Amino acid sequence: MTAVNTIIHLLLAITLPPLLLGVINRTKAVFAGRCGAPLLQPYYDIIRLWRKGSVFSPVTSWIFKAAPVITMATTAVAALLMPLGNHPAPLAFNGDMLLFAYLFALSRFFTVAAALDTGSCFEGLGGPREAAYSCLAEPALFFSFIVLARISSSFSLSGMLNDFPLTVWFGSGAALLLMVGALFIILLAENCRIPFDDPNTHLELTMVHEVMVLDHSGAGFAAIMYAAALKLFLLGSLFVHITVPFRSGNFLLDWLAFVAAMLLLAVVIGMVESTMARLKLTRIPQLLIAASILAAFAMLLVLRQPS
Amino acid sequence: MxxxxxxxxxxxxxxxxxxLGTSRINIAIKVVAMQGMALGLVPALLHQFTLHLGLISAGMIAVKGFIIPWLLGRAIQSVGIKREDQPFLGYVPIMLIGAVATAFAFSFAEQLPLAPQHKGLLFVPAAIATLMTGCLMLVSRKKAISQVTGYLIMENGIFIFGLLLTEAMPVMVEAGALLDLLVGIFVMGIIINQISKEFSSIDTSRLTTLKE
Incomplete structure (x- = not known):
């Protein structure tokens, strides 16, 4: 049984992420009154890029070539730590949420380093921005982890998120609601979605993530795109675990519910993106600090509750 | 319950x-009104329904939720301002100070020698945090109208503290406090208008340069 679940976990983690991007783009297209790209377009893009040759600028060093590989590898390891559906992750140990958070930090560090490595002034703008935003988003993520650890009295992602009981929502609903709000802001910020960064623009000064990967091409760029999709998938499943605590007992039904919830989340993100404008650059730290305060306040509420 | x-x-x-985090005065007024209404609901939920409690709740909701926002809305319309442009302290620092103040409110509430049935309730930290938020609004904003919202938030904080004593609080005291508040806001609205007529701005920091 565990083996079957592990195989399904791996299959979903490998195949599902680009579909989320496809669903988000389709939702945005429907909102704008267009018919939009096919749902599978991100897969085609990744395959097309994978086949192409890579061009490396002569001024870049090995960091630039290593960055896509490291980004891809760290995100793939993080995928092993995050439980999907109602099943424990293939890898689970005490404190794995720290590893989960800092694997993303490592991949971000190399993306930023590669952006600076190109020496392009344009990428020199995007790198520090990304670093600054993630600094501000990190406290919110960790406060949320503390809330989850306190509620479930477990220090591993699988323990925190699996069997997340519906009763917790009745007991400390207010704290959870605050935390869910903070997590949604983190989800959008970490994946550079719209109120923070526009994933569609390549040539505007406010963009953050896209500007850093401008110089990557071919298979390296495919790896970066895939890793970004996988990151959205993983943080999304963290969010879905808490907001949709649906447990049937039948393992197949649980998997189906999980996939449906993820697709629904993608639709919601698409709706947020089509109804909101990108924030002014100076407003972004304000929103991220608000998320941190929400999460910290949720932590205060949970900590003073006798467990 | x-x-x-x-x-x-x-x-x-x-x-x-x-x-604390919004720069739009409109939103601040609406949020303070909703805060007043939320607090107006609390006494009705907390105890068995009586006429006295019903009157307090209805009065609170009517005055804080509708009449005061209407008065303030009229004041900002006649003055013609929409946002607090340059507060003494920026919005991010003030939110962080607010968060620290809230944390202090929680730890301070633990220290207070409260009656045993009031220990561990959310009321005391909520009252202290709301009072501190009102204080922060009063000291950090320049526009008179934002300061009025700060004053309203402080009053909300005092009301939360009073909720602990609702059983002992006669309706006359409560009605008197509401009436005071209403008259206060009314007078403040007129004063704001006068300030803006005299000085073509309601920036209170300019009042210190007053001479003669």
Whole structure:
């Protein structure tokens, strides 16, 4: 049984992420009154890029070539730590949420380093921005982890998120609601979605993530795109675990519910993106600090509750 | 039932942060009105329904939720300002100070020598945090109208503290406090108008350069 679940976990983690991007783009297209790209377009893009040759600028060093590989590898390891559906992750140990958070930090560090490595002034703008935003988003993520650890009295992602009981929502609903709000802001910020960064623009000064990967091409760029999709998938499943605590007992039904919830989340993100404008650059730290305060306040509420 | 009151109080905490973080005076006024209405619901939920409690609740909701926002809305319309442009302290620092103040309110509430049945309730930290938020609004904003919202938030904080004593609080005292508040806001609205007529701005920091 565990083996079957592990195989399904791996299959979903490998195949599902680009579909989320496809669903988000389709939702945005429907909102704008267009018919939009096919749902599978991100897969085609990744395959097309994978086949192409890579061009490396002569001024870049090995960091630039290593960055896509490291980004891809760290995100793939993080995928092993995050439980999907109602099943424990293939890898689970005490404190794995720290590893989960800092694997993303490592991949971000190399993306930023590669952006600076190109020496392009344009990428020199995007790198520090990304670093600054993630600094501000990190406290919110960790406060949320503390809330989850306190509620479930477990220090591993699988323990925190699996069997997340519906009763917790009745007991400390207010704290959870605050935390869910903070997590949604983190989800959008970490994946550079719209109120923070526009994933569609390549040539505007406010963009953050896209500007850093401008110089990557071919298979390296495919790896970066895939890793970004996988990151959205993983943080999304963290969010879905808490907001949709649906447990049937039948393992197949649980998997189906999980996939449906993820697709629904993608639709919601698409709706947020089509109804909101990108924030002014100076407003972004304000929103991220608000998320941190929400999460910290949720932590205060949970900590003073006798467990 | 008590858990529902707790959720309302959490909402009150959140509204404190929204008021501290927003630069639009319109939104601040609306949020303070909603805070007043949320608090107006609390006494009715907390105890058995009586006429006295019903009157307090209805009065609170009517005055804080509708009449005061209407008065303030009229004041900003006649003055013609929409946002607080340059507060003494920026919005991010003030939100962080608000968060620290809230944390202090929680730890301070633990230290207070309260009656045993009031220990561990969310009321005391909510009251202290709301009072501090009002204080922060008063000292950090320049526009007179933002300071009025700060004053209203402080009054909300005092009301939360008073909720602990609702059984002992006669309706006349409560009505008197509401009337005071109403008259206060009314007078403030007129004063704001006068300030803006005299000085073509309601920036209170300019009043210090007054001469003669």
């Amino acid at each position: 008590n858990s529902f009151v707790d959720q309302l109080l959490v909402l009150v905490f959140l509204m404190n942060f929204i008021v």
